[in-house]
Amino acid sequence: MTLVTARDIVLYRGSHRAVSASSFTIPEGKITAVIGPNGSGKTTLLQAIAGILAPSAGEIQVLGKPVKEVRQDISFVMQSVVFPTGTPITVKDVVSMGRYAQRGWFGIFRPTDRNAIQYAMDVMNITDLKNRHLEELSGGQRQRVYVAQGIAQGHEILVLDEPMTGLDLTSMRIIDEVIHAEVDDHGHSVILTTHDLDEAAAADHVILMDGRVIAAGTPDEVLTRDNLEAAYGLGSLHEPAAIDGTTVVELPECTAHGDALESEEHQPGERYSRYEAL
Numbered sequence: 001m002t003l004v005t006a007r008d009i010v011l012y013r014g015s016h017r018a019v020s021a022s023s024f025t026i027p028e029g030k031i032t033a034v035i036g037p038n039g040s041g042k043t044t045l046l047q048a049i050a051g052i053l054a055p056s057a058g059e060i061q062v063l064g065k066p067v068k069e070v071r072q073d074i075s076f077v078m079q080s081v082v083f084p085t086g087t088p089i090t091v092k093d094v095v096s097m098g099r100y101a102q103r104g105w106f107g108i109f110r111p112t113d114r115n116a117i118q119y120a121m122d123v124m125n126i127t128d129l130k131n132r133h134l135e136e137l138s139g140g141q142r143q144r145v146y147v148a149q150g151i152a153q154g155h156e157i158l159v160l161d162e163p164m165t166g167l168d169l170t171s172m173r174i175i176d177e178v179i180h181a182e183v184d185d186h187g188h189s190v191i192l193t194t195h196d197l198d199e200a201a202a203a204d205h206v207i208l209m210d211g212r213v214i215a216a217g218t219p220d221e222v223l224t225r226d227n228l229e230a231a232y233g234l235g236s237l238h239e240p241a242a243i244d245g246t247t248v249v250e251l252p253e254c255t256a257h258g259d260a261l262e263s264e265e266h267q268p269g270e271r272y273s274r275y276e277a278l
């Protein structure tokens, strides 16, 4: 089934038109990556999909209903969540907030709520940090806490704004595994923004933006040279070649999780990317 259907939506941030008329669909039960240069409208589009920002023209539906009717069923993890300095809030408090929508701020947590909070902390590998104050965490640890809050909500639609940006390999791997578990084990849908074209190539569905949706479809359909040059500008792509001393090779066949399969033709130190120098 189709998860999101957008018809000619126009999105404003204040008086600034951030997304010009765009139409696209997003499939249910898949990972969708939204990519595009800085300021191309990715966060704005996510906000519209999550029902936080209403289009000034056009229509957006989620599971066949106007988005405002289903926004309580969508977990939205923002790029950065700002708590005032000195707020005495622990990791567990932040993850627990993911259940407030179900229970209310002063509601009593039931075992299902406690299980969801514990599950989210376990999969994001932050249980050891649960009594630490948010201010005492590194940026990457904090990002894992915010994703955990989204997971704790337990909704079938998880919308993540740049969940991988600025993370080390371990944190990236943890989030990547959780995203795939959401889809493969729980049948949920994940929509995320990224600047990593390899991550987009490993998704099921891709939306490419540059002030509007330029292309939407499978990675093969969207991540073409023409589309990428249209979004990122002519000359931003290099031929696969030695750029900085390492050999760049064609993206090899990937596993379902986007891991490059072993190949005898590839030497240690080669980078597996088609998308250099973006």
Ligand SMILES: Nc1ncnc2c1ncn2[C@@H]1O[C@H](COP(=O)(O)OP(=O)(O)OP(=O)(O)O)[C@@H](O)[C@H]1O
Binding pocket: 013, 014, 015, 016, 017, 018, 036, 037, 038, 039, 040, 041, 042, 043, 044, 045
């Ligand atoms: N609150 C705001 N008021 C006015 N304009 C805004 C506001 N927030 C964002 N914009 C503008 O809207 C456009 C789209 O911003 P958006 O944050 O959606 O881009 P993005 O693709 O997510 O960027 P990035 O990759 O840098 O996170 C940009 O030109 C930005 O300057």
